[in-house]
Amino acid sequence: MPTPLPDLLAELLRAYGPCGEEGAVRDVVRRELEPLADEVAVDAAGNLVALVHGTDRSAPPVRVTAHLDELSMVVKRVEPDGTLRVNSLGVMYPGNFGLGPVAVLGRRETLTGVLTLGSEHTTPESPRIWQTKPDGGDQAMDWTHVYVFTGRSADDLAAAGVHPGTRVCVHADRRELTTVGDFLGSWFLDDRAALTALVAAARLLRADGGRPPGDVYLVATSSEEMGGIGALHASRTLPGDLTLALDVGPAEAEYQVTVDGGPVVAYADDAVVYDRAVADALVDVGRELGLDPQTAVWQSFDSDASQAKAAGLTARAALLSLPTLSTHGYEVLHSGTVDRTARLLAAFLARPVPPVSG
Structure with missing residues (x-):
């Protein structure tokens, strides 16, 4: 059928x-x-x-x-602490995706990470975050401001097949259709x-x-x-x-x-x-x-x-x-x-x- x-x-x-x-x-x-x-x-x-x-x-x-x-992301580099710096594939910005869970499509394992800017409870001592605040630089959040937290070590990521070029997507948990009256919503x-x-x-x-x-x-x-x-x-x-x-x-x-x-x-x-x-x-x-x-x-x-x-x-x-x-x-x-x-x-x-x- x-x-x-x-x-x-x-x-x-x-x-x-x-x-x-x-x-x-x-x-x-x-x-x-x-x-x-x-x-x-x-x-x-x-x-x-x-x-x-x-x-x-x-x-x-x-x-x-x-x-x-x-529209998705791609790993630019894997930091020594296991965080991922990413760029977009296609015209998309972090604010369009929204901060939250992502799927990291490693060659041998798909991992869950979190696209994050960092804590709002920060000062100019955290310039990457401060730049995006209205009372800081008031910059639009861009890919240089965010990263993917994985909770894994760099060695763990390498074993999963995560490296520059690995694709990162909005997590499946966030991709359900939403009904809004006569309308449907989703990424x-x-x-x-x-x-x-x-x-x-x-x-x-x-x-x-x-x-x-x-x-x-x-x-x-x-x-x-x-x-x-x-x-x-x-x-x-x-x-x-x-x-x-x-x-x-x-x-x-x-x-x-x-x-x-x-x-x-x-x-x-x-x-x-x-x-x-x-x-x-x-x-x-x-x-x-x-x-x-x-x-x-x-x-x-x-x-x-x-x-x-x-x-x-x-x-x-x-x-x-x-x-x-x-x-x-x-x-x-x-x-x-x-x-x-x-x-x-x-x-x-x-x-x-x-x-x-x-």
Whole structure:
């Protein structure tokens, strides 16, 4: 039986998936897509690629991406006392993660640590802490101010396989979905909510034996937070001229996007202008379905698709965003957003790819 979508989202959120080590998340997505796809494989970049054959061999293929990786930390050095100094993987700050328990993914053991600044009951004699106080330097807390307490010796950490380069993630104990009225909250809805929508769209597309016009490559990509690495590889190696990304999008007044509104069709971001014909078609499909699609021009933002187009690896790019509060923080989306996004995507994929406009 297919996993219910709320349960699937919760399972994906609990799985650790730092950049370059997304295997636990990939395994869950693979389990869900294998019954729906004609071919499933993991490529050289760590992407999961699920191919659904179309009915018309002459129709253009489409690549649809949603990324596996999450914002995380990486060990910069192991101090002699067993504490870890860390940097971020992706654009994230300690205040976004919140101080508290973390998982240190050693090669031979996963350890629990605590991301900490130190005691507030300190004076200028503790300058690292004092700098962040309003009556001190009033600096925003950054990675130079915090460390991970492990309770282990440096030798213990070495035996566990912890060293510079080891990934550190928000602990699983802090990754449960929170229900806030009609909304859901968690870290890493970026991009686990989009992965859930990808699976849901595949189910809708294949319902009652349905198939798209052209081949559809459903790609769960690696290392998006480090520059769209997996999507660049997939766009270069898979057939087709269109890469359509699924990702969160900031529900902010700046963009006239609301968190309880419909899926967001992006027309541009910091990297590219998205394909107008595809964006218009997504909007039209959303309106036909009564999904009240929103439109946006994102800033301080890029996606799998826009990074691939900017690199010259896809001729056409599109982005369908899930409107989300507090992106790259403790994120919140409406409980109906995943379903609405999946319905729009499935209906779009069930139609021929619109021709290039201009």
